[in-house]
Amino acid sequence: MKAKVYVTLKPGVLDPQGKAIHHSVELLGFENIRDLRQGKYFEIAFDAELPEADARQAAENIAGNVLANPVIEDYRVEIVS
Amino acid sequence: MKAKVYVTLKPGVLDPQGKAIHHSVELLGFENIRDLRQGKYFEIAFDAELPEADARQAAENIAGNVLANPVIEDYRVEIVS
Numbered sequence: 001m002k003a004k005v006y007v008t009l010k011p012g013v014l015d016p017q018g019k020a021i022h023h024s025v026e027l028l029g030f031e032n033i034r035d036l037r038q039g040k041y042f043e044i045a046f047d048a049e050l051p052e053a054d055a056r057q058a059a060e061n062i063a064g065n066v067l068a069n070p071v072i073e074d075y076r077v078e079i080v081s
Numbered sequence: 082m083k084a085k086v087y088v089t090l091k092p093g094v095l096d097p098q099g100k101a102i103h104h105s106v107e108l109l110g111f112e113n114i115r116d117l118r119q120g121k122y123f124e125i126a127f128d129a130e131l132p133e134a135d136a137r138q139a140a141e142n143i144a145g146n147v148l149a150n151p152v153i154e155d156y157r158v159e160i161v162s
Contacts, residue, residue, distance in 0.1 A: 006122055021123075025143055032139065034126040041087055041122035042102075045115040058113065062106055 001046040003059035004078045007068045008039040042067055052079055082127040084140035085159045088149045089120040123148055133160055 009015050015037050022036040044062065046055045059077045068075040090096050096118050103117040125143065127136045140158045149156040 008122070008124070018123075021147065025147055028147065030139055030143055032128045032131045032135075034128055035124075036126070037124045039122035039124065041089070041120035042099075043089070043116075043118045043120065045117070047113045047115055050113045054113075058111055062111055066102065066106055066109065 001048060001050055001052060001055045002080050003044040003046065003055060004080065005042040005044065005059060005063045005067055006039060006076045006078075007042070007063070007073050008075075009037060010072055010074055013072045040067070052081070055079055082129060082131055082133060082136045083161050084125040084127065084136060085161065086123040086125065086140060086144045086148055087120060087157045087159075088123070088144070088154050089156075090118060091153055091155055094153045121148070133162070136160060 018035075018037040021038065022033060025033060025036065042063075044059055046058070050058075056077065056079050059079065063075040063077055064070060099116075099118040102119065103114060106114060106117065123144075125140055127139070131139075137158065137160050140160065144156040144158055145151060
């Protein structure tokens with residue numbers, strides 16, 4: 001049982017790292033890019049015998065309390081078996 | 082037209098940041114976690130009139146040349162409209 005957690009900055013929040021990458025990518029000749037934003041990605045492997053509902057609950061808690069800052073970031077949890 | 086790029090460390094590569102998060106999460110009382118690995122996540126917004134094939138090609142190039150270090154990292158590109 002595995003959980004994938006995606007953490008992204010909320011839409012209004014400035015993303016200087018993404019801006020810097022956007023600029024570098026343009027200097028390298030890639031055009032047609034309107035915006036580039038950076039987020040974080042986590043893979044959590046749970047013990048195999050843990051039920052899916054418990055894994056989802058644990059992943060949601062970990063994402064909201066540890067991995068993301070809910071003031072400026074959104075997160076999304078996906079469970080894969 | 083939007084591309085999502087997921088960058089993860091290759092399976093054999095040590096992930097000290099993931100290990101540190103794993104340890105913190107355990108200290109906070111979350112059990113049943115076998116492994117936790119950190120990756121990176123990027124959202125690239127292309128100009129709306131760019132055809133999907135070109136967007137995919139550009140996103141693959143950007144991911145392989147700029148966003149990921151192909152020696153130690155794998156990447157995956159997903160196009161959403």
